[in-house]
Amino acid sequence: MQNFEISVLDLAPVKQEKTIHDTFQDSLSLANHTENLDYKRFWLAEHHNMESIASSATSVLIGFIANGTEKIRVGSGGIMLPNHSSLVIAEQFGTLESLFPGRIDLGLGRAPGTDGLTAQALGRNPAIINQQFPRQILELQKYFSKENSEALVRAIPGEGLDIPLYILGSSTDSAFLAAEFGLPYAFAGHFAPEQMEMAFNIYRQNFEPSEHCAEPYVIACVNGVAAETSEEAHKMSTTLFQAFINIIRNDRKPFAPPVDHMDDIWSPMEKSMVLQKLRYTLIGDQSEIEEQLRSFQEKFNVNELMINSHIYDHQKRLDSYAIFRKAKDAISKI
Numbered sequence: 001m002q003n004f005e006i007s008v009l010d011l012a013p014v015k016q017e018k019t020i021h022d023t024f025q026d027s028l029s030l031a032n033h034t035e036n037l038d039y040k041r042f043w044l045a046e047h048h049n050m051e052s053i054a055s056s057a058t059s060v061l062i063g064f065i066a067n068g069t070e071k072i073r074v075g076s077g078g079i080m081l082p083n084h085s086s087l088v089i090a091e092q093f094g095t096l097e098s099l100f101p102g103r104i105d106l107g108l109g110r111a112p113g114t115d116g117l118t119a120q121a122l123g124r125n126p127a128i129i130n131q132q133f134p135r136q137i138l139e140l141q142k143y144f145s146k147e148n149s150e151a152l153v154r155a156i157p158g159e160g161l162d163i164p165l166y167i168l169g170s171s172t173d174s175a176f177l178a179a180e181f182g183l184p185y186a187f188a189g190h191f192a193p194e195q196m197e198m199a200f201n202i203y204r205q206n207f208e209p210s211e212h213c214a215e216p217y218v219i220a221c222v223n224g225v226a227a228e229t230s231e232e233a234h235k236m237s238t239t240l241f242q243a244f245i246n247i248i249r250n251d252r253k254p255f256a257p258p259v260d261h262m263d264d265i266w267s268p269m270e271k272s273m274v275l276q277k278l279r280y281t282l283i284g285d286q287s288e289i290e291e292q293l294r295s296f297q298e299k300f301n302v303n304e305l306m307i308n309s310h311i312y313d314h315q316k317r318l319d320s321y322a323i324f325r326k327a328k329d330a331i332s333k334i
Contacts (some may be wrong), residue, residue: 001294001297001298001301002297002301002303003332004297004302004303004304004305005303005304006039006040006304006306006307006324006325007040007041007042007043007219007304007305007306007307008030008031008034008039008041008042008043008306008307008308008321009043009044009045009077009190009221009306009307009308010027010030010031010042010043010055010308011044011045011047011053011055011308012024012027012044012053012055012061013054013254013255014051014052014054014254014255015254015255015256015257015312016253016254016255016256016257020054023054024054024061024064026314026317027061027065028064028068028069030042030314030317030318030321031068031069031072032069033318033322034072034321035069035070035072037321037322037325039072039321039325040072040073041072041073041074041075041105041306042065042069042072042073042074042075043074043075043077043078043105043107043306044058044061044062044074044075044076044077045058045076045077045113046058046076046078046113047113047114048083048112048113048114048118048122049114049115049118049252050114050252051252051253052243052246052252052254052255058076058079059076059079059089059096062074062075062096062104063095063096063099066096066099066100066103066104067099067100071103072103073103073104073105074103074105075104075105075106075107075166076105076106076108077107077166077168077186078106078107078109078166078168078186079106079107079108079109080109080110080111080112080113081108081110081133081136081137081140082110082112082124082125082129082132082133082136083113083122083124086136086139086140087139087143087155089106089140090139090143090158091155091156091157091158093106093158093163094143094155094156094157094158094161095157095158097157097158097161097162097163098157098161102162105163105164106140106163106164106165106166107165107166107167107186108133108137108140108165108166108167108168109168109169109170109174110129110130110133110173110174112124130173134177134181137165137167137177137181137183140165141165143155143158144158144161144162144163145159146160164184164212165183165212166183166184166185166219167181167184167185167186168185168186168187168188169185169186169187169188169199170188170191170192170195171192171195171199172195172198172199172202174199175187175198175199175200175202175203175206176202176203176206178203179202179203179204179205179206179207179208179216180206180208181208181210181212182207182208182209182210182211182212182213183212183213184213184217184218184219185199185200185203185216185217185218185219186218186220186221186306187199187200187218187219187220187221188221189220189222189280190221190222190223190281190308191244191277192277193222193277193278193280194276196220196300197299200220200300203216203218204216204218217303217304218300218301218302218303218304219302219303219304219305220280220296220304220305220306221305221306221307221308222280222281222282222296222305222306222307222308223240223278223281223282223308223309223310224281224282224283224307224309224320224324225237225240225281225282225283225309225310225311225320226282226283226284226285226286226289226319226320226321226323226324226327227284227285227316227319227320227323228285228319228323229285230284230285230288233285233288234283234284235259235260236258236311236312236316236320237258238258238259238262239255239256239257239258239310239312240278240281240310240311241262241265241266241274241278242255242256242259242262242265243255243256243310244274244277244278245266245270248270248273248274255310257312258312280296282307282324285323286323286326286327286330289324289327290327290330290331293305293324293327293328293331294331297331305328307321307324309321
């Protein structure tokens with residue numbers, strides 16, 4: 001089992017009885033907390049038209065988090081590139097890297113991060129997405145290169161800056177692309193675990209070294225809920241379960257507090273669907289998290305584990321990330 005880094009994925013979750021201002025302050029508090037715990041990076045994900053997630057203006061929120069921290073890397077997990085002009089993203093992240101040198105990551109996905117009607121409002125053309133996404137990645141690399149200084153269209157800020165690109169995936173499609181381009185690859189195991197193992201195998205087997213990445217670099221994102229006791233962790237995880245039920249029911253309301261009994265909320269079919277989607281979720285006290293981390297790493301052998309946390313109480317969310325840090329450090333010493 002190789003050693004691995006741990007990082008944070010934050011969706012800027014909006015909770016019942018809380019404002020979006022509260023959400024952003026909680027995100028900054030979490031970034032400060034995990035920075036002090038030596039987490040490697042703090043990523044924010046682009047979503048749209050969801051009352052439960054406030055990270056739609058991802059680049060703006062990255063700037064807010066980077067400005068309130070000192071050393072942790074901050075970036076996108078990810079920017080849904082076909083929603084945007086490549087030039088605008090190059091300029092935005094060129095601005096961020098110029099403000100916070102050596103700390104900005106640009107994770108890129110092709111999904112809309114929303115429903116079909118909102119995707120249409122974003123100006124996406126689904127008929128060309130599979131051709132558009134790789135072309136836009138190449139455009140970004142061109143805009144960030146020093147060689148583009150003679151071009152008629154330039155990204156300023158952005159040109160000549162070393163901004164790492166990461167390819168995100170929730171199926172096997174982007175695994176082939178990340179391997180072909182020789183870029184690091186991050187998989188969304190926190191909501192689409194079914195093809196994660198196959199995607200990692202495809203990526204590693206087909207990887208072509210590049211100037212950006214000499215060998216495969218794999219990031220797995222999973223949900224994590226840790227507490228002082230196993231019973232508390234499992235109760236806290238019902239906020240996560242309810243969030244996934246809301247996705248199944250197409251109900252985008254803010255995240256709900258934990259409950260004592262999920263059987264009062266979900267049907268047997270919904271329970272089966274939720275647990276299938278959350279098959280790699282890590283839940284428990286520190287000793288249980290240690291065992292789950294060890295088992296996960298023995299299976300997937302990732303370079304980095306990114307933890308997403310749907311925990312209603314903010315202090316308990318902070319405590320959960322502290323327990324994950326202790327658990328990871330404990331198994332690394334073995």
